[in-house]
Every structure is written in structure tokens, then in C-alpha cells.
Amino acid sequence: MSLKSTYLDFVRNPSTGILAESASLVYVPTLTSISEPTAILKHLAALNKQVRKKTENVLSAVEGWNGVSLEVETTLEFLTGGGTYLPGLDDNFLVDKAVTFPVVCKLLLAPNI
Secondary structure (H helix, E strand, C coil), X not given: CCHHHHHHHHHHCCCHHHECXXXXXXXXXXXXXXXCHHHHHHHHXXXXXXXXXXXXXXXXXXXXXXXXXXXXXXXXXXXXXXXXCECCCCHHHHCCCEEEXXXXXXXXXXXXX
């Protein structure tokens, strides 16, 4: 199984077992950082209530021995505000709007994967 397919499996069904203990999720534009696998899963669950991911197409991927970095074309629909992508922006500007943009994702795998 390639690391790219492991990432796609994680996106479809997030699980702490696949993440390294030192895993972190960083939103560079907003300087938001979430560390530790359980906190990451809690964040993703909360984000799913604010933002619906409509599509996610991998444009390119670079694999290493314990991780993968991907460029992903992502289309989101904002449900209740901007979530971590656009925090603090008024709902009137976002709700029921869809946006497509590139996202760079890096997934480090647990040592036993």
C-alpha cells in the first residue's frame, strides 16, 4: 500500500492509530496548530460540523520512508462560519458558499505502519 493511499484512507476514516505520537495539524494562513493524534481527531470532527468537504483531488504526492506530502485541490462548502480556514469571518459572507483552493498536506505515519 502506498503512503498516498494510506493518506486517502485516513481522510475517509480518520484514526489515531495511523498518526505518529508527535503528529500535528497546522493551518499556515491562520497560524492554527493542533498537536497530538487525539486532539487532531477531535478537531477534524468539530470542523466537519462547520465545513463540508465536497471534493478532494490529489494533484501531486511526494513519499518518504515515514510520510507523504501532497498537493490537494480541495472544494469546501461553509456550513456555519469559516472554521479554521477563515475564523472570525461573519456567517453572512460564507454560509452556503463553496470554494476551491489548493492545500498542502503532510502526513507522518506511526513507526509500526
